[in-house]
Amino acid sequence: MSTNVVLVVAIVVLVACGTTLVLERSLTRILVGFVMLGNGVNLVFLVASGEAGSAPIIGSSDEPMTDPLPQAMVLTAIVITLGVTAFGLALAYRAWQLTGHDDVQDDVEDDLVTRRADLDHPSASFDDVTAGMPDEEGEDEPEPTPQVGGRHTDEGTHPREEAR
Amino acid sequence: MTQIVVLPVLLPLLGAGLCLVFGRSAAAQRIISVVVLGAVVVTAATLLVRSDRYGPQSVSIGGWGPDIGISLVADRLSALMLLVSTFVTLCVLLYSFGQGIVEYGRETPLSVFHPTFLVLSAGVSNAFLSADLFNLFVGFEVLLAASYVLITLGGTEARIRAGTIYVIVSLISSTIFLIALACIYAATGTVNFAELAIRLGELPPGVAQMLQLLLLVTFCIKAAVFPLSAWLPDSYPTAPAPVTAVFAGLLTKVGIYAIVRTQTLLFPGDGLRGLLLWASILTMVIGILGAVAQSDIKRILSFTLVSHIGFMLFGIAYATQLGLSGAIFYIAHHITVQTVLFLIAGLIEYRSGTTNLSRLGGLARSAPLLSVLFFVPAMNLAGIPPFSGFLGKVALGQAGIAAGDWLAITAVVASIVTSLLTLYAIVKVWNRAFWQPVDPDAEHEDEDIWSHGPLHGHEQVSTGTQVTTMWEKVATEQRIPLSMGLPTVLLVAFSVGLTVFAGPLFAITDRAGAELLQRTPYISAVLGDQR
Numbered sequence: 001m002s003t004n005v006v007l008v009v010a011i012v013v014l015v016a017c018g019t020t021l022v023l024e025r026s027l028t029r030i031l032v033g034f035v036m037l038g039n040g041v042n043l044v045f046l047v048a049s050g051e052a053g054s055a056p057i058i059g060s061s062d063e064p065m066t067d068p069l070p071q072a073m074v075l076t077a078i079v080i081t082l083g084v085t086a087f088g089l090a091l092a093y094r095a096w097q098l099t100g101h102d103d104v105q106d107d108v109e110d111d112l113v114t115r116r117a118d119l120d121h122p123s124a125s126f127d128d129v130t131a132g133m134p135d136e137e138g139e140d141e142p143e144p145t146p147q148v149g150g151r152h153t154d155e156g157t158h159p160r161e162e163a164r
Numbered sequence: 165m166t167q168i169v170v171l172p173v174l175l176p177l178l179g180a181g182l183c184l185v186f187g188r189s190a191a192a193q194r195i196i197s198v199v200v201l202g203a204v205v206v207t208a209a210t211l212l213v214r215s216d217r218y219g220p221q222s223v224s225i226g227g228w229g230p231d232i233g234i235s236l237v238a239d240r241l242s243a244l245m246l247l248v249s250t251f252v253t254l255c256v257l258l259y260s261f262g263q264g265i266v267e268y269g270r271e272t273p274l275s276v277f278h279p280t281f282l283v284l285s286a287g288v289s290n291a292f293l294s295a296d297l298f299n300l301f302v303g304f305e306v307l308l309a310a311s312y313v314l315i316t317l318g319g320t321e322a323r324i325r326a327g328t329i330y331v332i333v334s335l336i337s338s339t340i341f342l343i344a345l346a347c348i349y350a351a352t353g354t355v356n357f358a359e360l361a362i363r364l365g366e367l368p369p370g371v372a373q374m375l376q377l378l379l380l381v382t383f384c385i386k387a388a389v390f391p392l393s394a395w396l397p398d399s400y401p402t403a404p405a406p407v408t409a410v411f412a413g414l415l416t417k418v419g420i421y422a423i424v425r426t427q428t429l430l431f432p433g434d435g436l437r438g439l440l441l442w443a444s445i446l447t448m449v450i451g452i453l454g455a456v457a458q459s460d461i462k463r464i465l466s467f468t469l470v471s472h473i474g475f476m477l478f479g480i481a482y483a484t485q486l487g488l489s490g491a492i493f494y495i496a497h498h499i500t501v502q503t504v505l506f507l508i509a510g511l512i513e514y515r516s517g518t519t520n521l522s523r524l525g526g527l528a529r530s531a532p533l534l535s536v537l538f539f540v541p542a543m544n545l546a547g548i549p550p551f552s553g554f555l556g557k558v559a560l561g562q563a564g565i566a567a568g569d570w571l572a573i574t575a576v577v578a579s580i581v582t583s584l585l586t587l588y589a590i591v592k593v594w595n596r597a598f599w600q601p602v603d604p605d606a607e608h609e610d611e612d613i614w615s616h617g618p619l620h621g622h623e624q625v626s627t628g629t630q631v632t633t634m635w636e637k638v639a640t641e642q643r644i645p646l647s648m649g650l651p652t653v654l655l656v657a658f659s660v661g662l663t664v665f666a667g668p669l670f671a672i673t674d675r676a677g678a679e680l681l682q683r684t685p686y687i688s689a690v691l692g693d694q695r
Contacts, residue, residue: 022336027328034335041342048350069232070349073298077342080305084335087312091328098321104332105325107398113457 007047014040027092027102031085038081045070045077165214169223169236171207172246172289175200180282187275194261197278201254201285208250212243216672220679220689222295230356230690235295237357239686240676241492242292245421248496249292251658252413252503253285255651259507260406262647276313284310284410291418295690297348297355300422301341304386308334311415314407315399322402330399337385344378351375358690361429361683376431380423387419389477390447393470397454400469401462405510408462412469413503417495420476424491427480428680429687440481441575448474448582455589461509461519461597464589468545469502471582478575479560482567488677490559493670497544497552497662504541504655508534511644511652512597521593525602534644535598540656542594544663546587552662557583559670 014036021033049070054061056068092102179200186192215221220239224230238246260277287307294300312334316327349355351371352363364372381392388396396416400408427436451471458464476498479491511534512527513519528535544551557579564576662669679685 022332027332030332034332034339037339038342041339041346044343044346045349048346070346073345073349073355076298076302080302080309080338083309084305084312084331087309088331088335091316091324091331094316094319095324095328098319098324104328107329108325109401109458109460109463110398 002051003047004052007043011040011043011047014043025103027088027095027104030104031088031092034088035081035085038077042074042077045074166221166223168207168210169221169238169293170225172204172211172250172293173236173286175204175207176282176286176289180279180286183279183282184275187279190275193275193278197257197282198254200282201250201257204250204285204289205247205254208243208247211238212240212247212672214238215240215243216675219685222689222692230295231354231359234299235356235690236290236293236299237295237686237690238293239689240672240679241421241424244492244496244672244676245417246289246292248499249288249414249417250285252499252655253281253288253410255655255658256406256410256413256503256507257281258651258654259409259510259648260404262645262649262651277317280310280313281410283307284314284414288414288418292421295357297345297357297360301338301345304341304418304422305338307415307418308338311411315403315411317404317407326399326402329395333385333395333399337382340378340385341382344375344382347378348375356690357425357429358687361432361687364430372431373435376426376436379426379430380436383419383422383426384443385419387416387423387473387477388470389443389473390450390470393447393451393473396470397458397463397466400466401460405506405513409503409506409510412465412506413499416469416473417499420473420480420491420495423477424480424488424680428483428488429683432483432681432683434481434483437481437483438571440477441571444474444477444481445575445578446474447471447477448578452582452585452589456585456592459521461512461521461524461593462506464593465502465505465509468586468589471586472498472502472545474582475557475560475579478579479563481575482563482572483681484563484566485674485677485681486566487560487563488680489670489673490556490563492673492676493552493559493666494556496669496673497556497659500655500659500662501541501545501553504652504659505538505545507652507655508538508541511537511648514648515644521596523602524597525600526598528598531644533649537652537656538598539594541659542590544659546590547583548587550663552659552666555663555666555670 018033018035018037018040021029022037024030024033049067051064053064053066056065056071058065095102179196182196183193186196211221215238220237221243222235222237225234225236228234260281284307287303287305287310289303290306291300291303294303312327312331315330316323345355348360351367352360354360354363364375367375385392385395400411403411427440448471451467451469451474455464455467455471458467472494475494476491479487479489479494481487509519512524515531515534516524516527518524540551544553547553547557560579561576564572564579
C-alpha cells in the first residue's frame with residue numbers, strides 16, 4: 001500500500017502546532033490548538049482509508065472506489081469538533097466576562113494544601129488531641145476557652161508570622 | 165423482543181427533545197424525565213433477565229450489516245451496568261427536584277437541566293450498549309458534551325474555572341481516541357468489536373500492542389487512572405450536588421467499562437498485566453493519600469473516587485473469571501455508594517451551607533437521621549463487613565491470591581492499605597462533621613494562607629468553599645425537604661440491598677466474567693445477525 005506523503009506532512013504540521021498551542025495558558029489558544037489537532041487527526045482517517053479512487057457510489061464508475069466508511073467517520077468527528085469548539089468559545093467568553101482574561105487557572109484547593117505544607121501549618125483537617133474533643137460520652141463538650149496546644153501555642157515563632 | 169436494546173438510547177433522546185419543547189413548564193419537564201428514565205430502568209431490567217437467560221441481545225440498526233452499520237448489544241456486563249446506572253440516574257433526578265428550590269434560582273436556568281441530563285443518560289446507555297468502537301466514541305462524546313453543560317451550569321466563576329480544565333482534558337482524550345480509531349481502521353479495516361476480535365489476533369503482535377496501548381490511554385484518562393487522574397478532584401467538587409453525584413457514579417465507570425470490554429474482547433490474554441497492576445496499585449495508594457490531605461467533604465470523596473478506580477483495574481488486570489467477576493461486582497457497588505455519598509454531601513451543604521470540615525460540626529446531634537444516612541454508605545465505601553464493599557474487596561483479594569505471584573500479592577496488600585486509609589479519611593469526616601462541635605476560630609485560618617500572594621490567574625480567590633459561604637447566610641440550619649431525603653434513602657436502601665442480594669449478584673457477575681473470557685457468545689451474537 002502506498003501512502004500520500006503530502007497528507008502525512010500536513011498531519012505532522014497540524015498535530016505539532018496543535019500540541020504546542022494546547023500547552024498554552026489561554027483558553028482561546030488552546031481551542032485554536034484543538035481545532036488544528038482535530039483537523040490533523042481527521043487527515044489520519046483519510047490516510048487510513050487507503051488509496052483514493054472514484055466516488056463511492058455503486059455502479060457510477062468501473063474504477064476502484066474510495067472506502068466511504070472513514071469519510072463517514074470524519075464527518076461525524078467534524079460535527080463533534082464544531083459543537084465542542086463552539087462550547088469552548090462560549091466558555092472562554094464567559095471567563096473573560098467574569099475575570100477579564102481567559103487563562104486556565106490553578107486549582108485553588110490543591111494550592112491551599114501545598115501552601116499549608118510549605119508554611120508547616122497543620123492541615124485544616126488535622127485532629128488536635130488536646131483541642132476540645134468531646135470524649136465518648138460528650139461530657140467535656142463545648143469548651144468556651146481558647147484552645148491550647150497544637151496549632152495556636154507556637155504562634156510567635158510560627159513561620160506564618162515571620163512571613164508577614 | 166431484541167428490539168428493546170435500542171430503547172435505553174432512543175427514549176432519553178426523545179425525552180430530551182420533548183423537554184426542550186416544554187421548556188417553559190417545569191412540571192411537564194419533571195414528568196417527562198421521570199417517565200422516560202423509569203421506562204429505561206424497566207428496559208434495562210428486562211435486558212438483564214433476557215441476556216442472562218438467552219445470551220447477548222443484539223440489534224443491527226436500520227438493517228445494515230455489522231460490518232458497515234451500527235450494532236447495539238446487551239450482554240450480561242452491559243445490561244448489569246445499564247441497570248445500575250439508570251437506577252442511580254433516576255434517583256439523582258428525583259433528588260434534583262428537591263434541590264431545585266434552592267439551587268436553581270435566577271443563576272441556574274432550570275429549563276436546560278432536564279434535557280441535558282437526559283442526553284447524558286442517552287450517552288451513557290449508548291456507550292454501554294455499543295458494539296463498535298466508533299459508536300462507543302460517539303456515546304462518549306454525547307455524554308461528555310452533556311457533562312460540559314452540566315459542570316458549568318449557571319456559569320459562576322468557580323464552575324467556569326473547574327469546567328475549563330475538565331473540557332480541555334476531555335478534548336485531549338477524545339483526540340487520542342480518534343487517533344486510535346484511525347490506526348485501528350488502517351490496520352484492520354473495521355471498527356466492529358466482533359470483527360476486530362477476530363482480525364486483531366491476526367496482526368503482528370507489536371502493532372496490536374500499540375493499538376491496545378492507545379485505547380488504554382484514552383480510557384484511562386476517562387476513568388481517571390493514575391497518572392492520568394489529576395483532572396478529576398479538581399473539576400468535580402464545584403458542580404451542583406446532583407451533577408457531581410451522577411458524574412462520580414457514572415462517567416468514570418463508563419471508562420472502566422470500556423477498559424473491560426476492550427481488554428477482554430479485543431485483546432484477550434494478560435499481555436499488559438504488569439502495567440495494569442502497577443497502574444492500579446498507584447491509583448489506589450496515591451488517590452487515597454490525596455483524600456487524607458483534603459479538608460472538604462466533596463474533595464475527600466473525589467479523591468476516594470479516584471482511589472477506588474484502582475480496585476476495579478486490579479480485577480481487570482488478572483483477566484481471570486474470578487478477577488473480572490470481582491471487578492464487575494465492585495463497579496456496581498461503587499456506582500451506588502459513591503453517588504449516594506455525593507448526594508449526602510449535597511444534603512450536608514444544603515443544611516449547613518458548607519462542606520468544609522473546618523466549619524462543620526455537631527451534625528450527629530442536630531441531624532441524627534442524616535448521620536445514619538452518611539454512616540451506612542461511608543462504612544460501605546471503606547469496606548467494613550458485612551457491606552457490599554467488603555464483599556467486593558474480598559472477591560478481588562481472592563483473585564489476587566489465586567494469581568499468586570509477588571506483584572499480585574503486592575496489589576492485594578496495597579488494596580488492604582487503601583481500605584484502611586479510606587476508613588481513616590471517612591472517619592475523619594465523621595468525627596469532624598458529625599461528632600465534634602464547630603471550631604469557632606476556623607474562619608480565619610484560610611485568610612492567613614491567602615495573604616501570601618495570589619495564584620496564577622486569580623485576582624481574587626474564588627474557591628468552592630467561598631461560593632458556598634454565599635449560601636451559608638441563606639441556608640443555615642435548614643430542614644432537608646422530603647423530596648431530597650427520600651431519593652437518598654432509596655439509594656442507601658439500594659446499596660444495602662446489594663449487600664443482602666450479593667449471592668445472586670455474584671452469580672450473575674460470575675457468569676458475566678465467564679462470558680467475557682469465552683468471547684464467542686458476544687461475537688456470534690453480533691455476526692450472527694449478518695444478512
